Amino acid sequence: RIVGIEIYIQRYMNRLFTKRLFTSTGKYPKTYDKILIANRGEISRRIQDTCKKMGIKTVAVYSDADRHAMFVKEADEAYRIGPPQSNQSYLVMDNILDVVKKSGAQAVHPGYGFLSENHIFQKLLQDNGVVFIGPPTRAITAMGDKIESKKIAAEAKVNTIPGYMGVVTEIEEVKRISKEIGYPVMIKASAGGGGKGMRIAWNDEEAEIGFRLSTEEAISSFGDGRIFIEKYIEEPRHIEYQILGDQQGNYVYLPERECSVQRRNQKVIEEAPSVVMDPDTRHAMGTQACNLARTCGYYTTGTCEFLMDKHKQFYFLEMNTRLQVEHPVTEQITGIDLVEEMIKIAAGYPLEYKQEDVKINGHSIEYRVYAEDPARKFLPSIGFLKKYREPYNRPGLRIDTGVQEGSEISMYYDPMISKLICWGKDRSEALKLLNQNVDEYVIRGVNHNLGFCKTIINNDSFIKGDYTTAFIPTFYPDGFKGEVMSVEDHKLLTIMAYKIKNIKDMQARLKGVDYEPYEYEPLYMEIDDTWYRVTHDHETEKFSVAKVEGEVEEKPTIFDEAKVEKFDYEHDSLIFTKVAGQEKTLQFNEVTDFIDYSFFYRGSNVKLRVLTPKQYEANKYMAPPPKIDHAKRVISPMPGSVVSVSIEEGDPVVDGQELCVIEAMKMQNIIRSEVEGKVKKVNCKVGQSVGVDELLIEFVQIQQYPPYIPEFSIYYL
Secondary structure (H helix, E strand, O other): OOOOHHHHHHHHHHHHHOOOOEOOOOOOEOOOOEEEEOOOHHHHHHHHHHHHHOOOEEEEEEEHHHOOOHHHHHOOEEEEEEOOOHHHOOOOHHHHHHHHHHHOOOEEEOOOOOOOOOHHHHHHHHHOOOEEOOOOHHHHHHHHOHHHHHHHHHHOOOOEOOEEEEEEOOHHHHHHHHHHHOOOEEEEEOOOOOOOOEEEEOOHHHHHHHHHHHHHHHHHHHOOOOEEEEEOOOOOEEEEEEEEEOOOOOEEEOOOEEEEEEEOOEEEEEEEOOOOOOHHHHHHHHHHHHHHHHHOOOOEEEEEEEEEOOOOOEEEEEEEOOOOOOHHHHHHHHOOOHHHHHHHHHOOOOOOOOHHHOOOOOEEEEEEEEOEEHHHOOEEOOEEOOEEEOOOOOOOEEEEEOOOOOOEEOOOOOOEEEEEEEEEOOHHHHHHHHHHHHHHOEEEOOOOOHHHHHHHHOOHHHHHOOOOOOHHHHHOOOOOOOOOOOHHHHHHHHHHHHHHHHHHHHHHHHOOOOOOOOOOOOEEEEEOOEEEEEEEEOOOOEEEEEEEEOOEEOOOOOOOOEEEEEEEEEOOOEEEEEEOOEEEEEEEEEEEOOOEEEEEEOOEEEEEEEEOHHHHHHHOOOOOOOOOOOOOEEEOOOOEEEEEEOOOOOOEEOOOOEEEEEEEOOEEEEEEOOOEEEEEEEOOOOOOEEOOOOEEEEEEEEEOOOOOOOEEEEEEO
16 A cells, blocks of 8 residues: 555656746636535635635535525525435535536535545546545545555554454444453444544443444445444543645645544534644654655645544544644644645645744634534524624634524534634633633524533633543533522622613613613512512612512622623623623523513523512412423424334333434434333324424333433434
8 A cells, every 4th residue: 555656657747747827916826717615604615715815716506505605695606506405415426517517617625524525526526627626536535444544554654543444244243343352442434534423332232232323324424334443542632633745745744633622522622732742742643644644645635633642642543534624723823724725736736835834823722613502412403593793803813604694504404603713822812712702702593502612611621721532521411501600690690681671671662662661660680599689879870789588688788789880782682891890791682571581691591580579579479380291201302304213102111212313413313211111102203304392202101200301312424
């Protein structure tokens, strides 16, 4: 597997005929007149930005679900390629090739995902005289196959994880090999990537389940169900190296990215450089990454991923033969436009710098903003962005997104809303900027994970850089349900609710709604099952907050009297305030039924009930809302399609038993029983589309303590 003679011939010819031709801007070398981007969303827009900078026209392709998307409107040309389902649009090679011919595009950039690592697509374009902006076919084939890539890595003297490098096809074989390697093991799809088709198994039972699910997901995602097994490295850090190679045989590695904060093998936060890296280890890992690329004749940008243990021993994990989602953090600390480099390399230009020219400038952190609900184990959320406002533009801030206010988060694609990237002179400054921008980022209409970001970057272990890939399972095993509010937090929120109620009632009066002025009356507010009485002195502009318990109202000694020194309310959401000398940023979410107020503060959605004195007195006589017992019912936690149903009417079930699998947004969700009993009725079938909270299964003869919340496991496809 040493580089063949054809590689040397190609490099010689490229070196011989490469010329420095420039576009009309006089800044960038002449490459292509028109490039088709075979992707969607934020990465399509990202590639368009570089193309426009280089004077290259862009062609977008889109499905019916994306017909109104930003990337479609911003491209120079756009063509429909099919219905919303990826396998009928973005994965249909012939449809994309037809658009290439219609538009006259000379090259195709695949972005990431979809066809970006598909060697058949690369060969199809090549056979039709179209340039694929990516690596050559032989490199995609070698590195895209996890089994083959590990064999090549071993030959290139790259550190590899112990394991069985053959394909396993039978469950008994999986168990035998797993025992020989020694549990825990990682069961992986040979054609996989991005956390897809991967399972950790700690025993024979988990190995059997993991093999089945990994195989199914691999076939669904990649059309290739081959599986291999390797040793699972416990408590590792996930470190990856971006490499650049040209067609003339020159290679450089860029500073590492740390991607250890993950859930279900999906990266959540990426930062560069790693806080634990030293120059010698950086050089050793980067050199091995370049050696691997050189061995398989690789060129363009690529990423070598490693696992590194606490002793800084590192092992090759895989090579991604494409642009990575997290590439912006590398761009921020090096100043290198990776998309530009890909285009120039594809056009035959050599790299313009050597290894010693690559420097680290500052620190960059990226957080992936997803439409999901951290409180419900990160279930995806779909819907329209009723309100979308990005943080104020400031030095060090970068947001890569494909959505705007009114955009739809569809069930057909990955639920990413944006990538929030912050750069600082050092890690502390970058974290401070990220903290500030999370507070100002307004997203309404779907659930999102911004609050989860807030708690992660304020976690002591994360701040110290003392974390591994077990960070989220360790600190948030049941998801993130929000921060616990302190007494001081209660004080701030009740005062803000008082101010917002004034504004909302004034707006109602201007609209002609009956309005009873109460501006200087006290208000009663319930937050976290605690009642407070809030009064406002309009002469001193001070607020007083007192705790109320039953018929007894405490004197306002819990809080000092607080003066609101600043109150800026923007976009009917953002609040910039200064109370008792402290600057705070929070968001007002909404008010329902005129009395229930919701705020986003410290990464949590906090609810308050706000009553006038008359309403508070009447509330004492109201019956509490009835509690609904869901013990005999299993409802769908998300919209999606039923992939499998494991039980029938009349079947006995036990705690933890798999009931059905629902697929949504490239994820398979296993719905498990948390009761012991008998199935009364199955209300779903394979292939059926179900909505959120739709009834799936009914039980009789249950043995379980209410309230019942169905258990589910989630796996990316």
